[in-house]
Amino acid sequence: MLVVLALLWVRDAEVALGAPVDAPPPASYRATPPLTAGQQGADDGDAPPHVLVVFWEVWEIVHAEFLDRPALDSQRLVHGAIRGMVESLEDPSSPLADGFPSRSAPDAQRLTYGAIRGMLRTLGDADTRLRTPEESRAEAAGWSGELEGIGACIEARGGPVRVDAPIAESPAARAGLVSGDLILAVDGRPVEGLPLREVVARIRGPRDTEVTLTIRRAEATAPVDVTLVRAQIRLLSARGTLLEPGIGLLRVTAFTGGTDEEVGAALEYLRREGARALVLDLRGNPGGWLEPAIAVASRFVPDGPIVWKEDGRGERQPYDRRADQPLLEWPLVVLVDRGTASAAEVVAAAVRDADRARLAGQPTYGKGTVQYVHELSDSSWLFVTAARWISPAGTRLDQGGLTPDVPEDASGIDAADAVLEQAVQLLRQGFPPDPTWPAGSLSPPQERCTPNSTGVA
Template sequence: MKRWLACALVFLSAFVLLTLGVVAGVFLDRQVLARFVPLANMPVDAESEFRLMAETWNVIQENYVRSATTEPRQITYGALQGMVDALGDEGHSRFLTPDELRTHLNSVRGELEGIGVEVQVQDGRVVIVTPIDGSPAERAGLRPGDVIVAVDGEQVAGMAIEEVVARVTGPAGTTVRLTILGDDTGETREVTITRARIALESLTWQPIAGTDVALVRLASFSAGVSDELAEALTAIREQGLQGIVLDLRNNPGGLLNEAVGTASQFLAAGNVLLVRDASGETRPVPVEPGDAALDLPLAVLINQGTASAAEIVAGALQDAQRATVVGQTTFGTGTVLLQFPLSDGSAVLMATEEWLTPAGRVIWKRGLEPDVTVALPDDALPLVPGGEEPITPGELRSSRDEQLHTALELLTDLVAGADAPSPGREAAPGPGGDADADPDPRAPESRRAASADPLVDNPLAARETGPSPAVPVRVLVRNGTGNPDLAGLLAAELRWRGLEVLESSTGEGGREHSQLLVYRDRPVAVELLTRVLGLGPEDVVRLPDDGQDVDLEILLGSDYNTCR
């Protein structure tokens, strides 16, 4: 009996101790978890995940060989960065320490100290999005797409981007040595750069001598830049300039409201972008009252350094066919960041929404493709406005900025056409004349206010000048598309543009490619028609024949796209 009682007491004691151990273990575990997040705020379904974090924390503190020199806050920051990185929004959503947050806010305000470069993570590599205009990084020849391999001889592979940024930045006057992998060459090079205090000038502009065009450079979308743009556009009009090249190259983005305000200076109606939230619902962001330059011919320059808010502006103008976009495919940043402050002064920049162009195009990780693809020569840099005097032809030539040259060529024709009388509009009145002639009543109101086609805003009165009085260009349209309506539609458009269409013929279908037959040399009209029809040089066939009743003949094929 005594032996049975003794066994029972031992079993009971073991049971009590085991129970107390389990209870104490749960209690202690929850106390550890409480260090990470108050129990009242801990999501029930996340408790096991926080427990795992607590276990890892304890393993580090109790077993790491250099735990005595470990800074707990740095471990916490590393864990927070890892959480955000695990979302897969590489290089965009991110955790910022208090120091990094101050740098970020200063850049938005237009203040910066360092080498002047925007970086993001792509495929695990620290990639230069863009060097800032006039910065030490730009002077050192750093270009969009270059990869930072090492900082002061230490490889950055495996480092958080915030650590890389901290190593690159520093007080003005100090130097940093970067190992750079060239995006275009695939070769590495060493670059030593002296840091400086950088005054970010978000907007600069200059007239281009010998043209009626202004070059307007937007380096970032910092606070107030859309108001600065409206003032600049007013000054451009007052100087009698009639076209704009809007340079968004190497623009890393900025504030969404400034992007909306900027696009609204050129658009009369519609949307600037579409925003899709986490639930999949999409809402439009409409054009705001602005309209400082609704009728000025416009070309937009983009490249690999065009990102975020700059892509929003370029996409809106491209979808509305308000501008011709020239350059190279953009970076592909398509999420809207919100800042969530944390209790110690750090913050999480979180992508809470995805943005699409007004036509619903996805830009995230794809980028925005230009209408006209032009690469900048490897040893050339964009020509940046900034002087008080106009950009001279010599400066333009020596810059070797082929993207800007192409945009100017496109705008020259448009600006020239802006001064020519168009159907339904009288020629410019002389003294005492009626200056309020109405636009062509055949043009839809949206076209008269802000055309869906920049060529239509400034139709060329396609009359060729020479020793004799100007004569109209006569055109024949032959339809080989199989769609009987297309010839009539094209003929009506060409008549509105100032061409004399003597006949439009609906032929049998089956013609694959459109062609332009040139019987008499009419260079202005030929250039206009190649753009309207989307033809290449090989599609223009010259057949000199003064016996023809028409100057030009269009053979319309199935590749003709009415939604240009």
């Protein structure tokens, strides 16, 4: 069955080879309704190969939106898709590899995803990618800032899975899990050698359900079973800390659905504590959703666009400051590094171009492109690079990133966080020294469980 489907797909792909770049997929695929579960294994003669409908959805979206228009060579795309299908057939874990194809839907899905991924590879853009339904759900949970699980960051740096840190007041914290605890099994199933994402998936689950972890504690000889009840976990992406009298630190680790609200609460806390100047720490922030980034930047930028979006046809669209946001006029320094990317670079560029802040630290990542996210008919997600960001001053953010105004320089600074001390020294110029807060004493708490952490269970 699947081999026949592949041959039918190649027949339509040959038609696509002669089509112009903006051509839609074959009409039969676009008009085909989704199958019910009972239909997916049926061979109904001349009916089109429904299981490949998702491929033609991707074909149509990519041709309509992809930023690098010259890369949309139909012949290369089809050849890449064929290579991807062949690779999926050669995968040793596939039932197709033994020469006896199965009629089951998962194998058809493997064939389709192989074709899609092979086609996308030819575009030469790692950010244009496919996520399976399972991967999509996990990614959505991460960027929403909420998940259902036990509330612990776990890691596996080339060794056993271990607890990095429990989240305060989470089931993990209440159960007594501590940094360094080794996780040997989840619900009796060993996790040694599994990818971290799979371990996380086993630990997460619906709230009010139980999960049992087999734990070996530091210096303990025998493992113990710990049963936890999963709960709704909120991962904070913004936190305020008073560094010294008059100077606050706002650490933003990602831009999620709750970031702007958290930033507002953090700024109000700092205001009550007497802050009159601010360090905005965007180091290690990989970005996230655009709307909360625009909202946060609008708290510091008085007017004008926050950023411009330019698509593959050269058309530009401004994203203006949100007029409903309160404006904070404190002196401001923004910390950046090579982990500052995407929406975080949008914020950093906006405040600098508005002459509201100086950037301190290291050059940023330079991920100045926009990915549109499409949910496909099988609940998988397609990320398509569809535009690039242009700063208010006209700087393309995808060309080497942002260069800081104040490069990181640890010479002559006795502090655990040299660039933070540099930023505070800049802001201190507006305040008299306070002998009770000696220079070099800065040690703000480090967030270990954040929305962009890989192993949040």
